[in-house]
Amino acid sequence: MPLYEFYDNAVNDIPLASEHLDRAAFGTEAVIDKLAGALSEGSRMGIDGWYGVDWKALTAALSAAAEAKGISLTLVPSAQLYISQDEIADYQKTYETDDPSFGWVNSDGVLEDLLDPSAVEELKKQLGDGAGTIVVYGPGACVKDLEGSYDTRVYADFTMQPMLWQMWGGELVPFGTEEASTDYFWKKYYYNDFYLLYRQKKVAFEAMDIYVSAVHSDALVALERDGYNLVIDELVKRPIKQVKILQPGPWGAYRYKDLWEVPGLEANAWNELAGIELSILVNLGPDVPLNMPTQNIMQRPEQLVGKHVHENYPDLFPLQVWLDDGYFPKPVPFERSSMPIHDHPSTDYVREHFNEPMGRYETYYIIESYKGSSTWMGYKEDADLEEWERLCRESENRKEIPNWQDFVCRWDTNVGDLFLIPPGTTHGHGGNQMILELDTGPSVAGTEYSFFTYDFARPTWDDETKTMTGKPMKMHTAHSFDNHRWIRENRVRSHHRARPITVDGDGKFRKDQYTSLPEMPFHIERIFLEHEAVNDTEGKFVHIATLAEGKRVTVRSKSNPEWSTSIDRFQSCIIPAGMGEHEYLNEDGSHALVVIIRLKEG
Structure with a gap:
């Protein structure tokens, strides 16, 4: 699977005193x-x-x-x-x-x-x-x-x-x-x-x-032990940006061409904006940045993820954010624009089957929508679900299921829609939209847990020829149906289409928190601002903030304003649990919107 790293605006500035820089080596x-x-x-x-x-x-x-x-x-x-x-x-x-x-x-x-x-x-x-x-x-x-x-x-x-x-x-x-x-x-x-x-x-x-x-x-870059430890200590005091990755795939689309120049990338499906498997760039002063794995900041777990996560999920960075491309300049069939139909496992399921600490709990926030935008979720009320399972097992993605839309429910979407996707819920990005996936990260190693049920028996992406001529994706039908909750259309409508509730604001900014389900371990929030807004990790909730609308915002600590960073549109930063009160500053004073994922328990 090809991956492309994207370094624009990814550097974190950590000024080191001369006593540490003089003993460092760059190049x-x-x-x-x-x-x-x-x-x-x-x-x-x-x-x-x-x-x-x-x-x-x-x-x-x-x-x-x-x-x-x-x-x-x-x-x-x-x-x-x-x-x-x-x-x-x-x-x-x-x-x-x-x-x-x-x-x-x-x-x-x-x-x-x-x-x-x-x-x-x-x-x-x-x-x-x-x-x-x-x-x-x-x-x-x-x-x-x-x-x-x-x-x-x-x-x-x-x-x-x-x-x-x-x-x-x-x-x-x-x-x-x-x-x-x-x-x-x-x-x-x-x-x-x-x-x-x-x-x-x-x-x-x-x-x-x-x-x-x-x-x-x-x-190469080298730091002596005390200088390295100081870098880690300083990083986890402030918002942290990561090097995001872009990946082609069978539903790969083309909005990225309007946003970023990524040499070699010819179709874009997933972008990972924040998560444990990404790397971190640190500017210590010279022109050669220090490049390190995100696992290294887990050396300061309570400051980064909070006491609750550290004690209950040792070594786990529990959240991740993805951006799914879905723009096509000309109409294409759903069999081209859609993700595989799939579901994710619960914490109990991954513990029993894979010895992992946490399940995959997911949300879709629609960050851009175009004509025909859609999300697949749940089954139609009159669908014969035994027949659906039989067809998927028989197909194993090698044989087309021509009437698949008779089973899976399609939802029209618009910007700001939020879909709650607890484990066992059949779903998939339908295309003609950009989705912000805000999820739990089930694995210390960054292992992916999506159980693919049906992928339209289509070829996938071949990154050598830059064409959709690769072998069809392998399915996980045994796990998918073992994990299934068989949720239907009315349940999706009444429980999985979240709505925003205003929880803070003063006329200059507004903070919403979306309704949730008891089994979902995190909240999704959003902050609208023109100039500035405030928020708080309360010393125990790690946040990941993504600029969904606007050009650039600065995130900085209220008590120590030098602990700050700036993120561009469709970029995320990790706000450590220990950061406490912080503020968002909109640099050009126009409309901006930040979407936040944070745990419920801390």
């Missing part, structure tokens, strides 16, 4: 010089890190820099510490499971589960014998049993999207080898490897001396 040459400067004859360095790091380029450059200082390095890959590839595969199989589309989260495993204790002990002795200068590198280089063996401990970090590009291209180097795996299976990552890497990252962060952003091997 690959400066970072390599810094690492080489930490080496001396007989010293030991451990460089731990995430999947995706270009270890060959990093160690070659470091070896050359050390050689220039008269130091000859012994480079030891952490890959030699692992059990055999067959044994690793056997371990991973437990979490891949036999489910064709999903797995089982490894909730307790650690990287040491895949290490050979005798190899670790042998390396420990080698590091302790005092001979030569040794650099150990790769995932697991700084496991607890080796931490005390190093003079310098480094963590080389990497972000999700470039790692996925490597995975899909057969270029990812997994555990226990120095060579890329052409058949690495994505479930290995999302259900096992991610969790081992994540737990090891947290261990390594506790003891590291230097943090390296290694997303681009030709643009």
